Amino acid sequence: MSASQLQRVVTEIADELRTRTDRGTVASYIPELARVDAKSFGLAVIDRDGNAAVAGDADEPFSIQSISKVFTLTLALGKAGDRLWKRVGREPSGTAFNSIVQLEYEKGIPRNPFINAGAIAVTDLILSGHQPKEALGEILRFMRFLADDHSIGIDEAVAASEQRTGYRNFALANYMKSYGVLENPVDFTLGVYFHHCAIAMSCRQLAMAGRFLARSGRNPATGHAVVPPERAKRINAIMLMCGHYDGSGEFAYRVGLPGKSGVGGGILAIAPGTASIAVWSPGLDVTGNSRLGQLALELLSKRMGWSIFG
Amino acid sequence: MSASQLQRVVTEIADELRTRTDRGTVASYIPELARVDAKSFGLAVIDRDGNAAVAGDADEPFSIQSISKVFTLTLALGKAGDRLWKRVGREPSGTAFNSIVQLEYEKGIPRNPFINAGAIAVTDLILSGHQPKEALGEILRFMRFLADDHSIGIDEAVAASEQRTGYRNFALANYMKSYGVLENPVDFTLGVYFHHCAIAMSCRQLAMAGRFLARSGRNPATGHAVVPPERAKRINAIMLMCGHYDGSGEFAYRVGLPGKSGVGGGILAIAPGTASIAVWSPGLDVTGNSRLGQLALELLSKRMGWSIFG
């Protein structure tokens, strides 16, 4: 399919969704996030040849929140390799993103790197032996490199808001710490965690950053491997299995693409070998995933024939 | 890749695995299953052109057990359509195949059609308004039609063994019945369930039966649709998310194909658009999935480049 055809489909979808009123609820548990305009909608697709098709607010930055976990997982695998899997599992949890029950039944080892507990454990691994500022710098440099955009930064107000009110994450981190799953001081690890979740990016920037997962681990700009092809596949697999918390089955069923959502309303999705996609609509469904974002991806996957399931 | 190349890869894998001693443990909770030869190994692949590549005991029948759930789900969706999702969810459970905990927390609605409780609810839907014998006949005719092989039958000794000792399934069924999730008498529903799990098939027959899932829902022999293309994708999605119980994440990570395992040691896997695959090795790992079966599929997926993740 040509780049112009892709752009036409993207525009169509944005147009169709513009008038939808069933947009779900904007996340309010992080007070700063609640201020966003509920009607925002952006969609950006980068195809395998590097062509971008965008629509709506595709260049407006939003809080990527848990989408950052795809990139911290990638970084941590680069540092620790398979050692990482001693501290975090890779199975769907069957529970909400912030559940602590599973930790008690499984000795402090989080089920996967995309539930909050797992992502905190991954951040702890990146931090290992460094100052929070250094670790955060490394994460930010990685994001800028992947997106090929040095303007990407952190929304300090969002980070501070989480730091003040993120009691549930403090509970998860202290719980893991009691089992020795975290190595660094809880405040250090959570400091980095809250900040990388507060990275602000546009759909276009996110789709750019996800290209290596659609291209067997290679950064198409440079042609160099960001990760080996095997690892790119595996990250895609974890995204499909665990990327939408307790709505992962639903996303696989309807969209059929590896994806990772954030409570800021963004979703990064990958059509392996074909395209990197980012969508943003702040209203969430009961499982904490962007309602229109999922719908947009369902339409896109269908119309482009991109489902990995046939 | 040519049919002869595929045959070579299949033969290689069977050869490599022949000498492995870490074969896991043959299921003993169904006494009849414990009698099987632990060293059995079969592998069969049917490609999109209908060519078969087989190795080892690919023509020896074994108890397909939970693999039958792919086909009862297909039948039930044909009868009930989306009504089915009122009685069963489609999310990974995060628990063992025979867990009852989730049912208590979610009012008797099983998480997905592939854990035991969910498959029992699906069987109840097929049974609806019929005698057990009729429902079972329908399931068996469907299997024979899909595999294009009228010799497929039920191992009555295995069915009787389960009927006598399947207390855990009686617990699950009665529990759902107490919530009104089952419509038929528990004994009727479980009778059909135990019997369809006791269907005996060879790897070749299973791979034949799975072809429609690799071909957008079409039976390649007749060219007619078994299910609409959309439904084939969705069944593949559920297989990937939930097909290996609490080892589904591991299977997606290592193999990267939709698949469904049975405690008889079989696995049916689908390379969408490309191939239908069945493997059999009776030894299971701790999550109840065939150990060598998973390994064979991992090697096959890698060497053929069939992973859906890139």
Add this chain to the structure above:
Amino acid sequence: MSASQLQRVVTEIADELRTRTDRGTVASYIPELARVDAKSFGLAVIDRDGNAAVAGDADEPFSIQSISKVFTLTLALGKAGDRLWKRVGREPSGTAFNSIVQLEYEKGIPRNPFINAGAIAVTDLILSGHQPKEALGEILRFMRFLADDHSIGIDEAVAASEQRTGYRNFALANYMKSYGVLENPVDFTLGVYFHHCAIAMSCRQLAMAGRFLARSGRNPATGHAVVPPERAKRINAIMLMCGHYDGSGEFAYRVGLPGKSGVGGGILAIAPGTASIAVWSPGLDVTGNSRLGQLALELLSKRMGWSIFG
């Protein structure tokens, strides 16, 4: 306090409660139980000298349901002694009377003899090696002997009603059977269980039957020991800790007496060394315990100074 003073207090309480409208909800999950008159109220106290003080419908028989578990526990301890504690624990469960979750986490061993699962395991122990009819005869003879009343019988309509609709109990029993906690066929054990729960007794009969627990194990009529003094104390302890399911803490806090409730609306309570008490009011609170029954006992315990806590 004299017998006439006790009678005055009992009459007062019955009078005070007569006009209460907040009577809770009559159990409907056993259809036969739902037919009872919601306004029924009975109270009977037998003091240490054998004097009876009664009020209201104290001579009208009702379905004792779970109160029977006190007597089956007594019988089973007589048969099996401390062996019984290998099959059942003696800790509060922290969950509802019919929960199955705890069984999964603790390998089929019920938390205590008064939750449904535990009482079924106790019944299985009594049944051991006998026909259901014999075991049931033994239980009934024991009740008649304790109450000194040979007219006590079983309400067959209630037993049949449970047998037809008691799916949750079938689930619990089959679940335990899968762990080998039950020795007898599930249908046999549940047959006896449903029937002993369907014993019909009046408050006066129940209070008579409970006398041995108020008199250090002795049957005051004959002076002979029903159980050793140590065992009587221990049964009282279990009643206090576990007798009202997930409302046991509330009952201890408000009433301060060992007690056992049934979903028929009855409660047997013991003032150790002082009195055996039975109350009946069919309306239940959310934890499944008689609402007015608990209130009557709270008033009685307070006015008579019978709390075991000071």
Add this chain to the structure above:
Amino acid sequence: MSASQLQRVVTEIADELRTRTDRGTVASYIPELARVDAKSFGLAVIDRDGNAAVAGDADEPFSIQSISKVFTLTLALGKAGDRLWKRVGREPSGTAFNSIVQLEYEKGIPRNPFINAGAIAVTDLILSGHQPKEALGEILRFMRFLADDHSIGIDEAVAASEQRTGYRNFALANYMKSYGVLENPVDFTLGVYFHHCAIAMSCRQLAMAGRFLARSGRNPATGHAVVPPERAKRINAIMLMCGHYDGSGEFAYRVGLPGKSGVGGGILAIAPGTASIAVWSPGLDVTGNSRLGQLALELLSKRMGWSIFG
């Protein structure tokens, strides 16, 4: 029974237990506690006339840990009355002292005031509107007043040890904070909590402090009410139901007295109307309760006929 007879029984029990080698395991999760001499044993009983019978190391101070929760509950009820029960339940939990699972299923409301989460919520109520130092001073003054001994103090090394390593308690507190169950900053509440758990008292001092619970709420020294009689009973009831975590049923069954244990190896037990008892032996059983302490109380209760169950 005369004071000299009581002293003889107390001496006998101490003598009998001196040679026991099955003393359980000294708590090691608070590093400072692990340093105590595992062979320590003290027993002190104050009868209703104020006579003290003591044996062994009855005058050696130890870390009272969770026994302090009886006194903080008493203080908090004095301040908040029944409002307290909006933040804490009063049912046995059926889980370990430091479990967080129940909090997730019940929206951050701890099951009872004696599990860690519940005691933290109670401390938060005492703290309300004050500085940590003031709240701690109030608790300490209350303990000194009850024990009539102004030498009672806090072991700062133990408090500091907990503060450094009490990650599980930080998890519990932050979890409750996320549900709004705690009003004060987590660090403030836990600061007070860790310090009141680190109060060091001897058996004699503890038995003195518990007298009001054995005397209907009255301080026998002054004759004045510490709490109304009704409240004393209720605190005793909660001690019986919840005082030994997941071993509360066992304690009621074997000892038959309201009691509260601490991981320092102490237990405070009350014979209502009769005596206040403290015992200390640092070795714990699997439920976290002093092994010899429970045994000593079982022997004492039996020989003195003090069980509340008959």
